[in-house]
Amino acid sequence: MKRLCFVAAALLMALSADAKLKLAEVFTDCMVLQCDKPLSVWGTATPGAEVKVKVGRETGKAVAAADGRWSVRLAPLRASGKAVAFRVSGDGGRIELGNVLVGEVWLASGQSNMEYSMANHPRYAKPRKGDPDRLRHEYEQAGNPMIRLLYVRKDLKGDTLPTAGWQRISRESLKPFSAAAYFFAKALQDSLGVPVGVVSSSWGGTPIETWTPAGAYRESPLFGHAMDGNRLKANGQEVGWRYRKMIEPIAPMAMRGVLWYQGETNLIMGDTDIYTEKMRLLVESWRKAWADSSLPFYYVQISPMLYSGRKADPVAKTWQDLPRFWEAQARCADEIPLTAMVVTTDIPEDLADIHPPYKWVVGERLARLALNKTYGRTDVVCGGPVAKSISVEGDSIVVEFEGTAGGLATRDGKAPDWFYALTKKGRYSRVRASLRGNKVYISTDGLARRTEIRFGWDETAQPNLVNSEGLPALPFRRKVSLGR
Structure with missing residues (x-):
């Protein structure tokens, strides 16, 4: 089939070698056309020449402008693994592409x-x-x-x-x-x-x-x-x-x-x-x-x-x-x-x-x-956990995530890593985190009253927090007031 593409290309060159009718470089044998959207087909020809286009059952025509450019807009086609006709004619030339799919x-x-x-x-x-x-x-x-x-x-x-x-x-x-x-x-x-x-x-x-x-x-x-x-x-x-x-x-x-x-x-x-x-x-x-x-x-x-x-x-x-x-x-x-x-x-x-x-x-x-x-495939999980909200519950900071699919997990089965927070000493220190459902719990012990939670906040950070599909969580930083 690859040889057929080259043969078709050779025929195309033979047909159009002496003609001024040309297609844009994106239109060639063996291409895929977008389904279910209007199609634009364009190229060049002698100014004033009429150009006709037929793709599948859809047809259209245009007249080349003063600069030689022409463009035709066709109605959408349905997806097909079977080759469709693609023909362009006018200005003394004819172009036919082979093995075009939709x-x-x-x-x-x-x-x-x-x-x-x-x-x-x-x-x-x-x-x-x-x-x-x-x-x-x-x-x-x-x-x-x-x-x-x-x-x-x-x-x-x-x-x-x-x-x-x-x-x-x-x-x-x-x-x-x-x-x-x-x-x-x-x-x-x-x-x-x-x-x-x-x-x-x-x-x-x-x-x-x-x-x-x-x-x-x-x-x-x-x-x-x-x-x-x-x-x-x-x-x-x-x-x-x-x-x-x-x-x-x-x-x-x-x-x-x-x-x-x-x-x-x-x-x-x-x-x-x-x-x-x-x-x-x-x-x-x-x-x-x-x-x-x-x-x-x-x-x-x-x-x-x-x-x-x-x-x-x-x-x-x-x-x-x-x-x-x-x-x-x-x-x-x-x-x-x-x-x-x-x-x-x-x-x-x-x-x-x-x-x-x-x-x-x-x-x-x-x-x-x-x-x-x-494509509307709601059954396909398309991203990892993203911090949705941060709140304080008792002696814990709680980070709730969305995009957890079947729930939060870690790649290595260990506690979530790469969680840091601003301490009372004015430094960012690693804090212990634990999982409960779609939430991560962080102890407030030793943290500044107005702290900041950072997750994966380092150029070397490769956190282990993922969702049930194994997709990684998005790094973030958020300020939190402990209210005390």
């Missing part, structure tokens, strides 16, 4: 932890738990024909989207593809039973502003004054240059949602206090580009690491900078509609390594969010 489409973007590919296993440390070669085995054995991949190369020189087009799964197509995105697609396809297409467009070491349109920063009350053309005066970053080459050409191809795995570089740059707003600008501008205000964004918390040990960073770090950044990331889910975060405090093994190896865990947790929040 299902669920997602875009995965970010920096190196999203870029971390299915063939990166020889470069990075192997996991110590379970099968240490799981990534390699999956890479070598994957072959589900219902999963399709579109890989966007790290190439900013051309004028078109840098991609070889949609591919079926093979060792060749998986080699550069995001591991987290692949495992997300695998879990989604296994659960939904429909075709799944994922676009992988990411670049290691990149700050969030390079993935955001420059106009969003110029129009921002917070950042507008800090712009010098397309650059931020504070750090010299050119806003939007990866967006222009690696994201904008994909819009407005219909898709279900976005996966985002980024933040390490902005933490290193000292952007903790403004990261939530930068994330808001990214989400809102992408939704605007797709003309879809309800486009879900599911993103990944950056993992525990010794950032304070990085001596060459432009801004020196303390042990508190990472948990403060987690707080900023968690705030995104509270303040930006239709977003949610995967917690990853449990996946690092080497706290000097910025790339935790368990990318299948990340992908599967992202899939849990999508299944529950986007």
Whole structure:
């Protein structure tokens, strides 16, 4: 079937070699079209030329504008694992795509932890738990024909989207593809039973502003004054240059949602206090580009690491900078509609390594969010415990959690760890905690009258508190008055 895709591509080139009729680079053989949403199909032709489009049973036509661009909007299609017709004609040319399926489409973007590919296993440390070669085995054995991949190369020189087009799964197509995105697609396809297409467009070491349109920063009350053309005066970053080459050409191809795995570089740059707003600008501008205000964004918390040990960073770090950044990331889910975060405090093994190896865990947790929040699968637990309220009962501080599924537990069967509180001596000390149902009880003995409870509040913290599904609890800090 892979050979059929190449044959169809060759025929397409032969048919359109001398014609000016062209499709956007996101439309190729072997692609997946988004089901149950209106479809936008676009491309270029001679100005004034009429273009007709037929996808499945849906048809439409358009006239190329003065700049040659044309766009057709079609009614939604139902999911189908059987190939549908995809034909475009006009301007003396005819394009026919082969092996086009209809299902669920997602875009995965970010920096190196999203870029971390299915063939990166020889470069990075192997996991110590379970099968240490799981990534390699999956890479070598994957072959589900219902999963399709579109890989966007790290190439900013051309004028078109840098991609070889949609591919079926093979060792060749998986080699550069995001591991987290692949495992997300695998879990989604296994659960939904429909075709799944994922676009992988990411670049290691990149700050969030390079993935955001420059106009969003110029129009921002917070950042507008800090712009010098397309650059931020504070750090010299050119806003939007990866967006222009690696994201904008994909819009407005219909898709279900976005996966985002980024933040390490902005933490290193000292952007903790403004990261939530930068994330808001990214989400809102992408939704605007797709003309879809309800486009879900599911993103990944950056993992525990010794950032304070990085001596060459432009801004020196303390042990508190990472948990403060987690707080900023968690705030995104509270303040930006239709977003949610995967917690990853449990996946690092080497706290000097910025790339935790368990990318299948990340992908599967992202899939849990999508299944529950986007596809309505209420039977799927999509997150770990989150502190709901803190109160004082007698000689105990009581933290009540939501997201406990069948109840709170610990990964190692021991008492909950990484709970600290401000003592009468003015220091934060570890406190004993115990579980009762969905609550954690902490003794008030020796604590300051106005204390603060901190959970997992350290760059090295990997707390053992989980829910019945084994999903980790979200770190937090809360002030408490003991009233005495």
